[in-house]
Amino acid sequence: MKIIVRSNGFTLIETLIALIILSFALLALAGLMVTTTKNNSAGGHMTEATTFAQDILEELRATPIDKILSGNDQKTGSHGIQYGRSWTVSPNVTGVNLKTITITVAWTDKYNHSIRIISAVNQ
Numbered sequence: 001m002k003i004i005v006r007s008n009g010f011t012l013i014e015t016l017i018a019l020i021i022l023s024f025a026l027l028a029l030a031g032l033m034v035t036t037t038k039n040n041s042a043g044g045h046m047t048e049a050t051t052f053a054q055d056i057l058e059e060l061r062a063t064p065i066d067k068i069l070s071g072n073d074q075k076t077g078s079h080g081i082q083y084g085r086s087w088t089v090s091p092n093v094t095g096v097n098l099k100t101i102t103i104t105v106a107w108t109d110k111y112n113h114s115i116r117i118i119s120a121v122n123q
Contacts, residue, residue, distance in 0.1 A: 041109070042109075042113075044079075045077070045079075045081060045107060045109060045113065046113075046115065048077045048078065048081075048083070049083055049105040049107060049113070049114075049115050050105075050115060050117075052075050052083050052085055052105050053085065053103045053105045053115060053117045054117070056073075056085055056087055056103055057101065057103055057117065057119055060087065060089075060101055060121065061121055065097060065099060065121060065122070068089050068099055068101070068121065069089060070086075070087060070088045070089045071086070071087060072084065072085060072086035072087070073085050077107070081107050081108075081109060082107065082108075083105050083106070083107045084105070084106045084107070085103065085104070085105050086103070086104050086106075087101055087102065087103045087104070088101070088102045089101050090102075096122075097122060098120055098121070098122045099120070099121050099122075100118065100119070100120050100121075101118070101119050101120075101121055102116060102117070102118050103116065103117045103118075103119075104116045
């Protein structure tokens with residue numbers, strides 16, 4: 001008489017191999033989460049810098065064209081990062097009541113970053 005032994009579960013080796021595969025997958029996901037968090041933070045800083053540039057552009061657009069002057073200032077973001085804003089106004093083109101405004105916003109988190117917006121103002 002033959003006795004047939006059937007296995008109804010997993011062996012210890014199979015379980016350990018499954019845990020090793022799961023560990024590698026979770027390790028890869030952890031690295032992906034770090035990258036995603038860094039990119040999300042950088043995007044937030046870029047959005048904040050763009051908002052600061054748009055704010056000064058709207059202020060300059062509301063100013064009479066003959067009183068628009070170059071300048072700079074500092075703004076503090078929501079996460080405590082200092083943003084340096086500078087704007088340069090080109091002189092009127094002869095015969096045209098038009099000025100070109102170049103706004104640069106620079107900040108440092110882990111690296112030095114900056115954005116530049118160029119706009120023409122006519123009143």
